[in-house]
Amino acid sequence: MIFASVTNLLSAAEKSGLPLWECILRHSAEESGIDPAASRARMRKCLDAMREADASYDPQQRSRSTLVGGQAEKMRLQAEAGRSISGEFIGRILAGALRMGECNACMHRIVAAPTAGACGVLPAVLLPYAEKYGTSDEELVNALYIASGFGCVIAQRASISGAEAGCQAEIGSASAMAAAALVYLHGGTPEQMANAVAIALKNLMGLACDPVAGLVEVPCVKRNAIGAMNALTAAELALAGISSAIPADEVIDAMRQVGLSLPGALRETGKGGIAAAPTAMRFAASFFG
Amino acid sequence: MDIFEIIGPIMVGPSSSHTAGAVRIGLVARKLLARPPVRAELLLHGSFAATGRGHGTDRALVAGLLGFEPDDTRIPDSFVYAKEAGLDFRFDTVELRDAHPNSVLLRLWAEPDGKPMEVVGASIGGGRIEIREFNGIKLRFSAEAPTLIVKNRDNPGSVADVSYLISRRSINIATFQVNRSSRGGEAVMVIECDTPIRQELITAIRSMPDIVDAVGINP
């Protein structure tokens, strides 16, 4: 089973002599009994749907709870005016992450990656990257296979569900997947992708799932922004040749253990963490009346 | 492991369990009714009742009843489309016994004054669902595979009859459950198959003795 561990994934690719993305594509297609070309077409659709979702953003729109909306536009304007501390590229990533998170909260069509709450992380780094470096869509689709391959390992060894293992499993997993995808796009090796995955997961380990009033809005939307920045950080480190002192599989196992030991209040029940702050409780009481 | 559960599904937000799963429950219920519903009562249980409004669970369920898929951008406006389609609906909350936290009891009418069909559906995570009750009989199926639901007077011969009709058409049976109503007298068979179910098979099953009704749903 190539998705049982990062070690298996990397050694399967090495043995086959195929690039990692292709190894992931072939194995997954075979497992689900679909044609590799059909799989690729479907992944391509996911990429297109990410772009469409990004373009569907409406700065005037507010979520049903009114807690979310319009923030991505502020970030975009800030970046475009050249006022962002870290420059336009980073500003764009931040705006993109918020945009997708807000689109999700406002019931637009999005691509869960790996979940709806974390749908902003991957497109937030991939789309500005492609624009900056002139990456082809074919390469972006390859990067999505890389992301999904590592995501599969995390889902199998640990979890990608906030209700099961906290936000580390949603935003954390999305961030790890995006980090691997960035390393791929920037010409890194599979080992560097594994290191980026390990670093990204370690950085968000223990993150609670604590949505205010149980809605995928606060803190979810802004966590997409940190998930994207963390992906970039992990990818930069890994590409510089910095390795994770703890191998990716052990980090994933540790994340699983942390998830198991998280109390129920921090697993999507809307009862602990930020959701239990006085303002959050007041909001929840008035919204559900 | 399906990689399109990692990248994907493409869906209308904000929540795979409270939105995408809710659409699917509505959709499967519509298929079980086998006709467009004209009237619906939607009784929300647990977390569906508590946070459903903020997640658009209400609009998602109605969208499913209208036959929309989870990626249909009309979902947020499903109440408007329901009006156009002549679907009269009403929401309420309910306390179901031993139910999954994300559950809904749907009562659907194909004719305004007929007898309603009742379905309990649960959204079990990641957009996946299970039908847990059908017209008062407890059962369990995901509707991810072509599924036959056959209601019969509880008589051992019926299982053999139905199996025979299926095997004669060279359809592979993946799973076969028989669920009896606690009140006795009636049973429901749930048969998951490897190939789509055609109307011709359903007609054949309906004509057998002791069969009360049969429906087939294809994903």
Ligand code: SF4
């Ligand atoms: S806080 Fe919970 S619901 Fe929000 S993104 Fe994180 S895991 Fe998802």
